[in-house]
Amino acid sequence: MWWIVAAVAAVSLWYWLFIRPHKYWLERGVKPVTSGFLMGDTLRAFLRQQSLADMVEMVYKTSPNTRYTGSYQFFQPILLIKDPDLIKQITVKDFDHFLDHRNVFPEDSEPIFSKNLFSLSGKKWRDMRSTLSPAFTSSKMKYMFTLILQSGEQFVNYFLKKDENFITVEMKDTLTRFTNDVIANTAFGVECDSLSDRNNEFYLMGKEAINFTGFWKNLRFFGLILMPKIAKFFKLTIFSKDVSDFFTNLVTSNIQSREKHGIVRPDMIHLLLEARKNGLKHDEKQLVQDAGFAAVEESEIHKDPKNTKLKITDQDITAQALVFFFAGFDSVAALMCFMAHELAVNPDVQKKLLLEVDETLDFCKGKITYEALLGMKYMDMVVSETLRKWPNAVVSDRVCTKAYTIEPKFPDEEPVHLDINDAVSFPVYGIHRDPHYYPEPERFDPERFNDENKVNINPYTYMPFGAGPRNCIGSRFALLETKTLFFYILSHFELVPVEKTQIPLVLSKTQLNLSSENGFWLGLRKRCKI
Template identity: 70%
Template sequence: MWWILAAIAAVLGYWLLTRPHKYWIKKGVKQGNPAFIFGESWAQTMQKQSFPEMVEMVYNMCPNTRYSGFYQFFLPTLVLKDPDLIKQITVKDFDHFVDHQPFIPEDSDPLWSNNLFALNGKRWREMRATLSPAFTSSKMKYMFSLISQSGEQFVNYFLKQNEDLITVEMKDVIANTAFGVECDSLVDRKNEFFLMGKEATDFSNFWKNLKFILYFLAPKLSDLFKVRFFSEEVNKFFTSLVKINIESREKHGIVRPDMIHLLLEARRNGLKHEESHSIQDTGFATVEEHEFTKNAKKIERVMTDQDIASQALIFFFAGFDTVSSLMSLMSYELAVNPDVQNKLVQEVDETLETCGGKITYEGLLGMKYMDMVVSESLRKWPNTVTTDRISTKPYTIEPKYPDEKPLHLEKNSSIWIPIFAIHRDPKYYPEPERFDPERFNDENKVNIKPYTYLPFGIGPRNCIGSRFALLETKILFFYILSHFRIVPVQKTPIPLVLCKKQFNLNARDGFWLGLQRRNKI
């Protein structure tokens, strides 16, 4: 008798575990063949597929559709493929899709849950409206001197080595610019700031990945056990660091043109959008602040040190990982595409001469080819592999083609915009694997289909720091190419293979490249 009960229990269990994977079929939406329990996340969870490869697979598994369904474990997720539909949901009907999918319980990790990316609803609107004036072109010009100083520091470290060819792993930090912390992580690879930053952004850690899996499999269990995004050590370190920094500035009247200063200004007096039409923007990839948040109500209460620490950490987090990944990938492309690098070096030299030997903000932003190279780097290797939204209220996607019917989405439905895959769709970018900055010259960039180039996201919830990331990237490469050429070395992986152990863009064997001292005539 017991074996009959066991068989019934097994059949019932199997039915309960496979039932969630019928969600899209019942709604008449095409889907792939989800694996038992894991859905489309099986290969990526088992580290047999990188996250960007998983995004491409999901995008391509139901061709000739405006959207299709897949499963993150048991979570049904709708993939948007059609540029017009992406615009409809992320811009025109943004009020239905304001929030990101939460993946850490809100009250378990204050440092994470209070940052701009994690905030939802009214709290996000107020914080975005409060912070967005800190990222205008005029504020970037204000911070230019400090960013430039960091670029000089980076290059001077290698110039002092007095070698013709230096082999280097091209991923580093932005500590001096974002946090106002005087430390040189190139010289001291064991300083606490660098080590805490590495831990905070390391997604190859088994236990950190297990947290994400636990949330998708058992969100209520995650809530019960108060799963944290950052470790207790990282939380304490960065919170204390920012608070001590703030206390020191206020006590001694210290002013530095950095992000902490702008956050403090937002707390004291509030910041206003002060755009000057005479200031060039930071490049083609720059995303504009939407009227939705420009005109939104700002935070009425006084920003706490915890608020500032949370925002500072997410800016650091983005810079430490995503911007350093962009710089590393752009370095790789320049190394394996010497014709592109030669043309960029020529523009660097011409700009330096025009500026009288010292780069200026206007001189840097006037570099057309530099912007083309950065834009193509972000096309081929977008910082954000995919972005998501959840529906904050019921929504219907109306049919556009004869084989479609109205798709009714319930509240809290999960949506994906697969940026990495869209950027590599040959329908929009012929020969997508080829690195070709000419896609973004004056003649060609006007032909790029709207909503198919999304390196910093889209709509009111786009990346607030696009100007900062672009400015930082350009100044670093200006200084590097003023003195060095970036070349492949024996340890350089050609072709580059993406790491399968992390969610973010990283090379499996590291970004090993050579800095070859230029022989200037």
């Protein structure tokens, strides 16, 4: 009889561990419920049979004409919010119920990582966001613009010095070197030229910091997510000791040198030091009326002078500089890669943008200004459409921090009760490619964002930088950096397809971030100006 008892126990344990978790939403009246065996909806992405973006779009389409659907990431139940009005309700109107992001890694897995703005929660996040918010206004972006210009000039001069009419490049490698140099210059106070000096220490350490490929790195990465207690016992961290020590020592020595010698640079470290010393104030008046359609507005709660002035430590400054690096190194480079690809395969779009570049260059007498760059309407339309079709954050999330009920709106709905720590997500990639909001979503059409059409776009169907008070603090910087580089490139070159250009582009199944399966191979053809 013992084997019968053992079999019953094994089946019961199997049910409790692997089957019951996937009944979470069904028990709460959420239908239909999408599910995948063991790994939830992430199974095919985990097995590298599907890109993360394609997975998000697949789940989004699974239950059409519903405001939400149940999904699972591994064994974690996540409510997928599809309705723009409900997204607004959760991210803005009822934000106090959904303050935090889902913390994928345990808080003490990495001292630097746990202190960055994205990872902080509750009051710690509110205080840090309010403290940092004034450093990302338009006047502060203009303050750092000169450093971005230096990197843009350096980038284009590298190719001009080759004195060749046609140059074939893999854009991902090339553009990550540009974003590396911009971040090194603007966030860490270090000048780099990663195209000429391809193995400089900053670039190599940056590549190492975002590299999660390979068996042992994948094991460490998923171990931190799935088995945080075991990971903690074995002292597994997100970054290697070399990476952590490099960035910590870099920022600490930089701060010490500036304070000792009174050095002032128009960069992020200086702004953070000013915030620590005197605090920063929000600009009452923006220098430019509109930084771009995709730029997110800072919530009023971050501008409230009553919010606590946070004491900023050197480690806090290191953490913010490092997350700035993470966001800027790969994500902004990816935006640039997709934009370059779309311009190359849509020559009619590129022709219009080239005309605007030439007109702006003439207007500025050969030297681009901050105001002139942000006044380029078609440039902004192209960037906005790139972010619509290829949003880097293919999905965004929030964690329920106070019990919440989604009231029924239609006859087939029931009240959905969310408990503390329940997670909701917003399928940005799926919404951006929904033909109900964007007809012919696969077509690259910047005219969606012209003056006549953009006023009809629901803000909660366009979320490349998130939504609500917890949106991306660096949207203005990312847009400024992207527009600056393309202004310099298109002033001298046209982007054209080459034999290795993948048309149509297929998303990589092996990378977590949005990327092309076969890289971004394009040609730079020198322009003949009359």
